[in-house]
Amino acid sequence: xxxxxxxxxxxxxxxxxxxxxxxxxxxxxxxxxxxxxxxxxxxxxxxxxxxxxxxxxxxxxxxxxxxxxxxxxxxxxxxxxxxxxxxxxxxxxxxxxxxxxxxxxxxxxxx
Amino acid sequence: xxxxxxxxxxxxxxxxxxxxxxxxxxxxxxxxxxxxxxxxxxxxxxxxxxxxxxxxxxxxxxxxxxxxxxxxxxxxxxxxxxxxxxxxxxxxxxxxxxxxxxxxxxxxxxxxxxx
Numbered sequence: 681x682x683x684x685x686x687x688x689x690x691x692x693x694x695x696x697x698x699x700x701x702x703x704x705x706x707x708x709x710x711x712x713x714x715x716x717x718x719x720x721x722x723x724x725x726x727x728x729x730x731x732x733x734x735x736x737x738x739x740x741x742x743x744x745x746x747x748x749x750x751x752x753x754x755x756x757x758x759x760x761x762x763x764x765x766x767x768x769x770x771x772x773x774x775x776x777x778x779x780x781x782x783x784x785x786x787x788x789x790x791x
Numbered sequence: 792x793x794x795x796x797x798x799x800x801x802x803x804x805x806x807x808x809x810x811x812x813x814x815x816x817x818x819x820x821x822x823x824x825x826x827x828x829x830x831x832x833x834x835x836x837x838x839x840x841x842x843x844x845x846x847x848x849x850x851x852x853x854x855x856x857x858x859x860x861x862x863x864x865x866x867x868x869x870x871x872x873x874x875x876x877x878x879x880x881x882x883x884x885x886x887x888x889x890x891x892x893x894x895x896x897x898x899x900x901x902x903x904x905x906x
Contacts, residue, residue: 683835716892718836725885725896726836737894769836773891777852780891782836 681776684709684783686769691789692760700786702753702770708781710751714773717746717755721766729768730755757788765790793818795886795897803880803904809873813886813897816867820844824890825869827860829882830899837882841890842869876904 685703692698702709702717709715715733718726728737733753734746743758753772757764770783799811813825826841840850840860850858857874873880881904887893 714891718893725899726893727896728892728894731892731894771836771892778838779849780838782838785835 681708681774681778681781684770684772684781686783686786688784689787689789691791692757693791694760694762696760697756697758698760698788700755700757700768700770700788702755702772702783704751704753704772704774704781706751707776708751708772708774709748709753711775712773713748715746715748715753716771717744718769718771719764719766720769726769760790762790764788793888793895795888795895797884797886797897797900799884799900799902801901801903803876803902804906805877805904806875809871809876809880809902809904811871811884811886811900811902812868813870814866814868815888818888818895820862820864820867823888825860825862826887826889826893827871828885828887828893830885831882839871839873839884843890878904880904 717730720726730746733748745756768786794816796814803809824841827839842848842860859872862869883899883901885899886897888895
């Protein structure tokens, strides 16, 4: 089972919107609405920001939104802020022998 | 919100067993999945295993022959054992709560495999 594919880096200016893609296959992202997203700041544990493609846990800013089309899930950060600088990872349930596969990770830079 | 804290040795010799414990506070073991995830610079995040509060388990097949996970509800702890470690098992190990997504995480513990 290969890792889900994410762009290595995405950048944007404060106030802009950016989108991070997460591309899998018909055995994972394309097959299930069980995609989650995590934000990880340096030296910290990942933080859940979306689950089941587009649901936000309590306390997570509504500037984070998610969607899915075919084998690709997307995370959009609206109104980009300096505090959004972090690494972002997607994760999907998969029908393979490994039930969960993570993305390769995307570093977000606020210019 | 549940708090989780990993504990265990930071250095393990090659071919030996890596043993980590996660202590849970502020919540119940019941009706929860308890999961271990690790992170390496090279391979990123990797799901290792989970244990349901009933004791049922599921393992990453790539580690299945070497890994076991157990639960001690009386101590509010769950544990990970990884046998016959190599340098490739050097990683930051996280304990988490959840089965399909993970909202509560420990701070992580760095385990280095080296002689």
